Amino acid sequence: QVQLMESGGGLVQPGGSLRLSCAASGYTYSTYCMAWFRQAPGKEREGVAAIDSDGNTYYADSVKGRFAISRDNAKNTLYLQMSSLKPEDTAMYYCAAAVRDYCSGSWDNRVEYDFWGQGTQVTVSS
Numbered sequence: 001q002v003q004l005m006e007s008g009g010g011l012v013q014p015g016g017s018l019r020l021s022c023a024a025s026g027y028t029y030s031t032y033c034m035a036w037f038r039q040a041p042g043k044e045r046e047g048v049a050a051i052d053s054d055g056n057t058y059y060a061d062s063v064k065g066r067f068a069i070s071r072d073n074a075k076n077t078l079y080l081q082m083s084s085l086k087p088e089d090t091a092m093y094y095c096a097a098a099v100r101d102y103c104s105g106s107w108d109n110r111v112e113y114d115f116w117g118q119g120t121q122v123t124v125s126s
Helices: none
Strands: 002-007 010-012 018-026 033-039 046-051 057-059 067-072 077-082 091-098 120-124
Touching (some): 002 091, 018 033, 018 120, 033 077, 046 067, 057 067
Parallel strands (some): 010 120
Antiparallel strands (some): 018 077, 033 046, 046 057, 067 077, 091 120
């Protein structure tokens, strides 16, 4: 069983920064495609960023240039560095993993992912 646990969420002012972490436990693979999704109340869950086993990254247009996804396979940990945060970034952020060595062309489709964390809340407000 693969378990994912997010941490690092909280309240931050507009323009601020925050780093989210996702720790994986159980039987894990460095070949997993890993991703971050987010969901605000009343809205659909949307893909934020993804990274494959080779370090190739993918970003939603809304966060490109502001967010950076990375992974430390030795620590079984996924990160999302968020900068220049905006109120519209407010959402529950989820870590996800797909059993594949690369992220598909549909990396932002939640159906592609096999494992999910419980989420960590990010609130951007003054």
